[in-house]
Amino acid sequence: MxxxxxxxxxxxxxxxxxxxxxxxxxxxxxxxxxxxxxxxxxxxxxxxxxxxxxxxxxxxxxxxxxxxxEPRLLLEAMSFVVDLHDDQSVLEIFAVRRILEPAASSLAAQNADEQALERLRETIDGVDHAADVESLVEHDLEFHRGIADAAGNTYLASLIDSLSSHTVRARIWRGITQQDAVGRTLAEHHAILDAIESGDADLAQALTVVHVSGVEQWLRSAL
Incomplete structure (x- = not known):
């Protein structure tokens, strides 16, 4: 040593x-x-x-x-490492997100309080349907961060935050090349939040799998 x-x-x-x-x-x-x-x-x-x-x-x-x-502080180093990813390895990041984020949605459906739910609703309602791609990406990050925080597990929230913020480029590519990115994203977010608000952990988890997989599948075909 x-x-x-x-x-x-x-x-x-x-x-x-x-x-x-x-x-x-x-x-x-x-x-x-x-x-x-x-x-x-x-x-x-x-x-x-x-x-x-x-x-x-x-x-x-x-x-x-x-x-x-604190977990968020200690995981900053991982954020730096993930920032150095190439186009192919970002697919592996999405694969990890596809595991973690549905779990966070499931936990949020079980643990989210009224304040957390209100913040998530305000996040969705604050998006203009005419928003540009960069604004949509920022909303998407904030929405997923809010779900992770509502899950009640600090380490899980920190892991998701360190991974999701580094898929921005892929989200922007998708927004530029596919029509109605804003409407589609907001519709998926509404459905996920509705499931969380109703306490349906299984549905929230399933909808999040579909939501994350949509970007992953698009990126896989683009690469």
């Missing part, structure tokens, strides 16, 4: 063991390096790596702190 990897692992173990909690400040570099039996240079490299993936927050002139470790 590389020395830097060892340093990362040891800091991770301190967090898991509760020696460092979210928001805690790390001991001074000299003290921590001696405690972990590592060189200060190796410790610095480990801190840099953990800062990139948002585990640590380096505050110049103040110190290094453990972040909140």
């Amino acid at each position: 590389a020395v830097t990897d060892e340093a990362i692992l040891k800091i991770k173990e301190m967090i898991i063991a509760g020696e460092l909690a979210p928001g805690d400040r790390l001991p001074p570099e000299k003290e921590l390096s001696e405690r972990l039996g590592l060189s200060r240079s190796s410790l610095r490299e480990a801190v840099k790596a953990l800062e990139v993936i948002r585990v640590l927050d380096v505050r110049r002139g103040d110190g290094t702190y453990v972040t909140s470790l």
Whole structure:
């Protein structure tokens, strides 16, 4: 194991063991390096790596702190990686979305409160049928994000958000090349929300499968 990897692992173990909690400040570099039996240079490299993936927050002139470790924060690194996808690998992203988003819709049908349902309804009602493709894409992202939040599972919501925001280009392609993208998308969103509001988890799940698969199938034929 590389020395830097060892340093990362040891800091991770301190967090898991509760020696460092979210928001805690790390001991001074000299003290921590001696405690972990590592060189200060190796410790610095480990801190840099953990800062990139948002585990640590380096505050110049103040110190290094453990972040909140919230799922959305930690999954930002995955968002960056997914951003680098090529046209073929985006199909794999859609395949993952086809698994996760129907599950989120099912959970939302079981767990969504009135406030969450109202936000989703406002999201749909706020779209102009004459909206351009970019506006439609933004609505689509907000709608799916709202369902994921309503599901009541923070990790699931964060995973979906990190994946769905990187399919924007495919959605734009579809909107440009297919007619009535706005009307079709809104009709599908209305149907999904109606199922969620009625508490029909199976129907909400099935409608979301169809909705995500529609874009996936179009993209597959385009590629």
